[in-house]
Amino acid sequence: MNQDKPIFAVLGAGHGGKAMAADLAVRGFQVRLFNRTYERVDMIKRRGGIELETEQGERLFGPIQTVTSDISEALDGADVIMVVVPATAHRNMATLCTPHLRDGQIVVLNPGRTCGAMEFRQVLREQGCKAKVVVAEAQTFIFASRSMGPVQAKIFRTKNAVPLAALPATDTPKVLTALRLAYPQFIPAKNVLHTSLDNMGAVFHPALTILNSARIEDTGGNFEFYHEGVTPTVARVLEVVDRERVTVAAALGIRTITALEWLQQAYAATGENLYEAIRANPGYSGVKAPRSLAHRYIFEDVPMSLVPIASLGEQFGVSTRAIDALINLASILHRTDYRRRGRTLDKLGLEGLSVSEITQYVEEGTLREGP
Amino acid sequence: MNQDKPIFAVLGAGHGGKAMAADLAVRGFQVRLFNRTYERVDMIKRRGGIELETEQGERLFGPIQTVTSDISEALDGADVIMVVVPATAHRNMATLCTPHLRDGQIVVLNPGRTCGAMEFRQVLREQGCKAKVVVAEAQTFIFASRSMGPVQAKIFRTKNAVPLAALPATDTPKVLTALRLAYPQFIPAKNVLHTSLDNMGAVFHPALTILNSARIEDTGGNFEFYHEGVTPTVARVLEVVDRERVTVAAALGIRTITALEWLQQAYAATGENLYEAIRANPGYSGVKAPRSLAHRYIFEDVPMSLVPIASLGEQFGVSTRAIDALINLASILHRTDYRRRGRTLDKLGLEGLSVSEITQYVEEGTLREGP
Numbered sequence: 178m179n180q181d182k183p184i185f186a187v188l189g190a191g192h193g194g195k196a197m198a199a200d201l202a203v204r205g206f207q208v209r210l211f212n213r214t215y216e217r218v219d220m221i222k223r224r225g226g227i228e229l230e231t232e233q234g235e236r237l238f239g240p241i242q243t244v245t246s247d248i249s250e251a252l253d254g255a256d257v258i259m260v261v262v263p264a265t266a267h268r269n270m271a272t273l274c275t276p277h278l279r280d281g282q283i284v285v286l287n288p289g290r291t292c293g294a295m296e297f298r299q300v301l302r303e304q305g306c307k308a309k310v311v312v313a314e315a316q317t318f319i320f321a322s323r324s325m326g327p328v329q330a331k332i333f334r335t336k337n338a339v340p341l342a343a344l345p346a347t348d349t350p351k352v353l354t355a356l357r358l359a360y361p362q363f364i365p366a367k368n369v370l371h372t373s374l375d376n377m378g379a380v381f382h383p384a385l386t387i388l389n390s391a392r393i394e395d396t397g398g399n400f401e402f403y404h405e406g407v408t409p410t411v412a413r414v415l416e417v418v419d420r421e422r423v424t425v426a427a428a429l430g431i432r433t434i435t436a437l438e439w440l441q442q443a444y445a446a447t448g449e450n451l452y453e454a455i456r457a458n459p460g461y462s463g464v465k466a467p468r469s470l471a472h473r474y475i476f477e478d479v480p481m482s483l484v485p486i487a488s489l490g491e492q493f494g495v496s497t498r499a500i501d502a503l504i505n506l507a508s509i510l511h512r513t514d515y516r517r518r519g520r521t522l523d524k525l526g527l528e529g530l531s532v533s534e535i536t537q538y539v540e541e542g543t544l545r546e547g548p
Numbered sequence: 549m550n551q552d553k554p555i556f557a558v559l560g561a562g563h564g565g566k567a568m569a570a571d572l573a574v575r576g577f578q579v580r581l582f583n584r585t586y587e588r589v590d591m592i593k594r595r596g597g598i599e600l601e602t603e604q605g606e607r608l609f610g611p612i613q614t615v616t617s618d619i620s621e622a623l624d625g626a627d628v629i630m631v632v633v634p635a636t637a638h639r640n641m642a643t644l645c646t647p648h649l650r651d652g653q654i655v656v657l658n659p660g661r662t663c664g665a666m667e668f669r670q671v672l673r674e675q676g677c678k679a680k681v682v683v684a685e686a687q688t689f690i691f692a693s694r695s696m697g698p699v700q701a702k703i704f705r706t707k708n709a710v711p712l713a714a715l716p717a718t719d720t721p722k723v724l725t726a727l728r729l730a731y732p733q734f735i736p737a738k739n740v741l742h743t744s745l746d747n748m749g750a751v752f753h754p755a756l757t758i759l760n761s762a763r764i765e766d767t768g769g770n771f772e773f774y775h776e777g778v779t780p781t782v783a784r785v786l787e788v789v790d791r792e793r794v795t796v797a798a799a800l801g802i803r804t805i806t807a808l809e810w811l812q813q814a815y816a817a818t819g820e821n822l823y824e825a826i827r828a829n830p831g832y833s834g835v836k837a838p839r840s841l842a843h844r845y846i847f848e849d850v851p852m853s854l855v856p857i858a859s860l861g862e863q864f865g866v867s868t869r870a871i872d873a874l875i876n877l878a879s880i881l882h883r884t885d886y887r888r889r890g891r892t893l894d895k896l897g898l899e900g901l902s903v904s905e906i907t908q909y910v911e912e913g914t915l916r917e918g919p
Contacts, residue, residue: 388877391756392763394779400766408765410841410881417880470781499880502873506759509788509870510781 186255194261195330196322199227202239209243211251220327230331264290264481271300278308289314290481291373294344295525313343316372340366345542368539374426379482382474398468403461412452417499428493479507484519557626560633566701567693570598573610580614582622591698601702635661635852642671649679660685661852662744665715684714687743711737716913739910745797750853753845769839774832783823788870799864850878855890
């Protein structure tokens, strides 16, 4: 690795990937931008980069040397591979990468949702990947950003601190070192169970979308998602989902913060209960509901966040009735079996493992083959 | 029994009970009106009856001889006991009645929801009722009616045909004969499995209330419950709930009409799917959503309609995932374990029985004791 300026591959040219590629490029990093569908990046290739509007309102140009839909070209020579795609595409991305990965490369899922790094690693194993790579996951995406046109991206906000863990955790320092120059905002999480289970989207997104489903579809999402879509009674469902998440984590020996604690930490929003804290959060003001039910709050958060939590709960005897109910209703609303498509423990190579075996895996990387 | 004019007891003085008592009284039937809470009927007692506004807009007075919160006074001498209380009160009403029932009396649940007559019979057995009574359930309430004041009731509409079955079905003719003069609208259903499973409220009410829960609580129900609260995607949940109901019925050897068929029969509303048929139904126009989530669409329909359907499904190997999800979410929304409070097969005396044993019970009244 180039110790001073690592070379980045950014996989995915959506709202997140374009912003990250542009942001790295304007700051002088070499970037290879990959997108599976070439049409999506053709204009960037022609233009030679991406126009970025920064948080401060500056308009800068980030020159991008390599723009490609050829994964081998994207990965060749990259030190850090930033995966910036919906979690539903992580499996496919891992399959695409496998033949082209080289010893020492670092893969970071931005973010992993729940058990993203475990799924990525499992695919590498299944595909017989020989390269010694590092796989890590961020707990959330570092930017609030949006694609503003074919070669335009805008960053609204950069988060101050984004927990990140490698799988195994012994690799986390390597990742932070490699990222330090580009993104000092990344801070170490204890291990991927923490980044995976401190997933607040899992608590808020599917429940609120489902309990507002008729209104979303009837009005095209024309209401305040949090300030009108959360009522005292509806907030009870969020609280039970949150309690199930926290209890599953506890069964794995992990202490996660509650959604109430998170609202206080992230937004200084306080209250006796989730309803009060959400209403007290001015950060939610003006946030509209999804425009339709065909939204990642269901098609990403259900299979990639709720399903792995429910699957862990099942293996370790934690009832996840509220989460199960949401998975089932989401499956009906979308006519999709999200449990089958989601991250269940068998797909993560964790089926039948004990808590201490899983802990050993996330900490040290030793994985006993399941039954 | 007085063959010409049976004497009625009406149990319950809510929207339904007051209308029925007044309607019977204005037509010259002797009525004993019972309500557990005396304060609710004190004014009727003082006034000597109920003022009824009929479907045709006439204002009539129905004189009521006996107005009481003493169940023995209400039942004494009554030929037909019309139970007009929420299904959640059927168990308690059966317990209250047991010591005072006499041979030959006829009890009609208006309506039974799902398995109301079975629950009533089971309570009579548990309480050691010795009287040979007839127990029947109507599939729906005969009126659309409303209490308009302490001594006022209004009937908006009288249904043309209301299926009714006794438990056992061999008693159904007795009930129809007794009711013929008062309510020729009652028609025979094959047995109580039909009246119980042809329960359209079970399909529409809980699912629509839950999938509109945030909007109901946020707006106080100020939107069109069917024409805005049912969207193409939300209607899929109704369809799956309906399919589960129909499949549970099929497992019991019963053919029930689908919700789509029912919309066509009851309203001549047609469509390719439930969404289209509901939108095409002018009868739903102007029907507002419940004003709050503390509504019988949840607290009655979940334990007394969805829970028995799910419980039958469980015993006979029919998956009821959508219904289960709704029961679980309702339980969380209301902080009430509706499965525990609801009509499960153990409470109905049906646990462990085969389909042929249940069929024999509903047809002939022979009940093998469960395991």
